[in-house]
Amino acid sequence: MADMRSDIMIQARNLTIGYRQGRKVKKVHTGLSFALRQGELTCLLGPNGAGKSTLLRTLGGTQAPLTGDIFLEGRSFTTYTEKEISRKIGLVLTDRTMAGGLTVFDLVSLGRHPHTGFFGRLQKRDEEIVYQSLDAVGVAFKAGSYVAELSDGERQKVMIAKALAQECPLLLLDEPTAFLDVVSRIEMMDLLHELAEKKGKTVLLSTHDLEQALLLGDRLWLLSRDKGLVCGATEDLVFSGEINQFFARNEIIFDRKNGNFRPQKREGKKITLKAEGELFFWTQNALTRNGFQLEEQATLVLEACSPHAFRLWENNQIKKTFTSFEQLIAFVKQKELFREREDILPEL
Ligand SMILES: Nc1ncnc2c1ncn2[C@@H]1O[C@H](COP(=O)(O)OP(=O)(O)OP(=O)(O)O)[C@@H](O)[C@H]1O
Secondary structure (H helix, E strand, C coil), rough: CCCCCCCEEEEEEEEECCCCCCEEEEEEEEEEEEEEEEEEEEEEEEECCHHHHHHHEEEHHHCCCCEEEEEECEEEHHHCHHHHHHHHHEEEEECCCCCCCCHHHHHHHHHHHHHHHHCCCCCCCHHHHHHHHHCCCCHHHCCCCCCHHHHHHHHHHHHHHHHHHHCEEEEEEECCCCCCHHHHHHHHHHHHHHHHHHCCCCEEEEECHHHHHHHHEEEEEEEEECCCEEEHHHHHHHHHHHHHHHHHCCCCCECCCCCCECCCCCCCCEEEECCCCCHHHHHHHHHCCCCCCCCCCCCCCEEEEEEEEEEECCCCCEEEEECCHHHHHHHCHHHHHHCCCCCCCCCC
């Protein structure tokens, strides 16, 4: 039975998703249970082939589940008409659009059809919404261009604008930031989070961008072939160790303090780093990249006072000073010397 909690937008219990190929059935996942709440941005993460697109298409109603039912606002999916679904769910998939011959404005206008009817004329209000949607994703200046003439990133933004113009309470997006440049990626995630937070929309998107997901995802869904679906509030998954287990490989570890992954160098020269805040972060970055391992009480101590003042101590004596990261890195790059003569520092 569906959970009747009013803030649950979409819910499934014991869902099997996959493909029917003639008589054969290819199950991608079985026993999936989850709920998406209103006003939250959920990020779906998982390796290639994990089943993210399959799950999004199933939730979007373009692919039927193999078994199990989905409840949309407490009502079984199977009782909805196509038109009703198009008013509830804005679905943005990664498939290349076939709409190359349409202008951007016309394509985004299609997003209004659930409200106007397919042959329905756009009213002034609809046109405003189309422009607002284009503006929200930063491509209003392309309104008159043909879709075929857009760059990959511009086309992606336009497809998202179409879903925004649809004005649905639930947005499902398959890798919406895949083609976007760094700044656009952050802007897009921020926009989607704002839609959830300020307009109460429910947003589920798949992404390979863990950094953005950790920053802006209220909830993470970790999907893998062997473990199925693990759901939780982002920070809970960080502290439970799920994030680490999910992504970590032998030589890659999740650095909980900084929220990122880094290669783990096991046999590095040990060094104690004395620094504060961002200086600590970036000095650590330079040291670990160059094969050092940070330790509390090493004989070698690097004191970072500013990005222009570093002191390297050994046995309580200053051995070397540096006035830039470049100098520091040039020195520590001689790690072969460090290794061969464990007790002696190289002279520059
Ligand atoms: N049309 C299809 N028919 C049969 N199997 C398919 C079809 N589409 C995808 N699959 C299979 O379903 C599995 C999950 O694919 P899916 O595209 O959902 O993964 P994904 O997590 O979105 O991957 P990616 O990160 O690479 O986009 C894969 O094994 C894939 O081969």
